[in-house]
Amino acid sequence: MDRIGMKIVQDKRDAVVAASNGREVEKKTVEGRDLLSVLVKANMATDVKDSERMSDEEVMGQICTMLIAGHETTATSVTWLLYDLSLPQYQHVQTKLREELLTLTSERPTMEELNNLPYLDAVVRENLRYRSVVDSTSRCAIKDDVIPVSTPYKDRKGIERMEFRIAAGEQILIPIRSLDRDKGIWGEDADEFKPERWMVGNTHPRSAEIPGVLSGVLTFLGGPRACIGYRFALMEMKVLIFTVVRGLSFELPESPPLIEPRSRIDIVTRPAIRQADGSYKNSMPLRVKLFGSD
Ligand code: HEM
Incomplete structure (x- = not known):
């Protein structure tokens, strides 16, 4: 995915550099509202604040997410x-x-x-x-919590319960x-x-x-x-x-x-x-x- 993702990003960057005709790449240089354009804009434009700029690694992270979350599913x-x-x-x-x-x-x-x-x-x-x-999928409890259940169940000691008690740090499978x-x-x-x-x-x-x-x-x-x-x-x-x-x-x-x-x-x-x-x-x-x- 890194190889394919990097090529997608690099091709787009090359196109943006070619379109800028030797001038600095600014937000307006990158046309298009598609995801790739938005990512490359956030990565390359010189008029984006450093604190808001996406690193190469962050751009790649989004591409991998979109390939798995968006395409494979x-x-x-x-x-x-x-x-x-x-x-x-x-x-x-x-x-x-x-x-x-x-x-x-x-x-x-x-x-x-x-x-x-x-x-x-x-x-x-x-x-x-x-x-x-x-x-x-799973989630991790960040604090102690109680999950109510609609049907009572018996715990390991045979006591009937109407809820699950979850401790902070425990994983919950959904x-x-x-x-x-x-x-x-x-x-x-x-x-x-x-x-x-x-x-x-x-x-x-x-x-x-x-x-x-x-x-x-x-x-x-x-x-x-x-x-x-x-x-x-x-x-x-x-x-x-x-x-x-x-x-x-x-x-x-x-x-x-x-x-x-x-x-x-x-x-x-x-x-x-x-x-x-x-x-x-x-x-x-x-x-x-x-x-x-x-
Ligand atoms: C049949 C198709 C799809 C299924 C079954 C599906 C299923 C899911 C599920 C279950 C989650 C939650 C995962 C978790 O938090 O543990 C999720 C999150 C996500 N999905 Fe999808 N998805 C599908 C299509 C798409 C498409 C087409 C896109 C993008 C265009 C997409 C983008 C995302 C993203 C970015 C997240 C993470 C959201 C977040 O954490 O805030 N998914 N998807």
Whole structure:
């Protein structure tokens, strides 16, 4: 990532230097409001105060965050979606989705047109719930605290408790996917990929208790450090799915290998296939055809 990130930054810097025609680089020299322009501006412009200037290391940190947080998450979610659409039990979802996508005549629909497709919206939300590619995260308590629970539990000594006592410095695991698949929240079919549950009037009432930024699911977390990119991710996924599912059809290959969800370095859960030597390789073989061809 450092190698790729450094090249992206260096190319942009070279372009900025070329555009400045030998004059000092100022904020106005760097055109564009995209992330890379803003970062390079903060790094290079001579009219930015030293105390506000970003070091090369800080710029690279942002690029790595965006590659993992912004790119890998969305890409992996769509990968899992194509897998689910390929499974024989969910082929009807693929057909229904494509039928809806084909109601748009434009090949370059607007955001509004895509947001007006209810089944596409339901499919994206259900994918985010069902696959929650960031399967868990953790927090460290900065002071002693008490976390109330809705259902009493018995502690190690058999005493019934209505709360967890947390000491400063203790780590708390937030099991995102387990909550997104909780039968107490989503009902007995929580382990099924079922976009219909998001259609009007069908959402399970207890999902409203989940304090996620995207209503009902914890996939993007909640609170002040929730995902900053969730609206962008929803839109990006819709554009990708529109483009890909409208023109292509997906199914499993003959004798499909066992695809296993693997979380590496605890960030994104990717599909992988076990190799003969016991190691895993990220892979998702699918049979892809032009829609309508034999
Ligand atoms: C399906 C797609 C995505 C998923 C599932 C996802 C999930 C998450 C989660 C769970 C967190 C909280 C992690 C934690 O604090 O432990 C997070 C944070 C973050 N996400 Fe996303 N994300 C997605 C897409 C994006 C996109 C598209 C961007 C940027 C364009 C983005 C940028 C970020 C950033 C910068 C943070 C850190 C926020 C902070 O700490 O204040 N994410 N994301």
